[in-house]
Amino acid sequence: MITVNLEPDGEVIELHRTKSVLGALNKLKLRSTMAIVVRDGELLTSDRKLRPGETIMVRKVTSAG
């Protein structure tokens, strides 16, 4: 299971059977250029692998403009 801290919504979401950043973004219905993904302070591209038990921060980038 992967834990996602979703910003700026402030939600915490648990994702099951998710093995990559791309997989996580797909489950959150986000394209790879619609959010930044961070693990332990490091930005991740969508091809990076995720391991069970990890926590990531997903910050949506769209502002009201």
Add this chain to the structure above:
Amino acid sequence: MKCSRCKKLACVALPSHTAGFCKDCFPLFFTKQVETAIRREKMFTHDERILVALSGGKDSLTLMLELKLQGYDVTGLHIDLGIPNSSEKARKKVEDFCRLHELKLEVLEMEKEGLPIPDVKKYVNRPVCSVCGKLKRYHFNRIAREGGYDALATGHNLDDEVARLFANTMRWDTAFLSDQGPTLPAADGFVRKVKPLFRLSEFETANYAFLKGIEIHSDPCPYASGASFTNHKELWGELEYRSPGQKFQFYQGFLKRGKPAFAAIEKEIGASLHPCSECGSPTSAGICSVCRIKAAVAKAKANDPALKE
């Protein structure tokens, strides 16, 4: 994915550039895009004074830091809208950011101007976002003129510009289509307006802000209604995913081939501007819309039974 420049592990993938960058090379790419925007669009020089509109969001703070790092003479301007549980947070982010990076900052309080946004929401029978935007643009321009600044810079990025162009096109709004662009020269009481981030997407500014450790104000405005621009951005996000680079092509194509045609039409039919008889700001009417809003709010407040005894 490997960095296109140094071949280390990439942390930012940019499909529209068919490239990826590591944490050290991405800021170099970003700086180059801003430099290109300023040079090609003749925005300003190192001898000029630039006023930067700071909301506290990622784009404006990113712009301010990047211009400072490029050695420009920048001063920030934050407008405190007076919205409870929101404006004080945004203002603190801006003040902390400017203190940390030793940046000059001016703050305008709408409360002191007699037009806090909660009053606008309560007493003006128009969408509050539209009136708030008008008031901010008015004060940005006024303060830039009164302070003798050469240009007013805003953090509008490629996504903002494409969403605005799309909305203007949907309405075939010749007035807006005639002067939308990254540089609007000074004229008729208006200071020069520039958008140095127009070549960069929202995703790119978000990555830059994160890598530079910028603390941003990301709470949505409590008065925002899920504006149509956000929907347009989502539509364009999907188009960009299917065809990377499309946003920039659409915008650049407009600047080269669309805008001149609309500018020619507007020259024929556009309204001429005169100084407002109350405040001196340029307007196509006798009294500008901001002075009219101010008077309407004052009148409504005077007649509000809830405020009497």
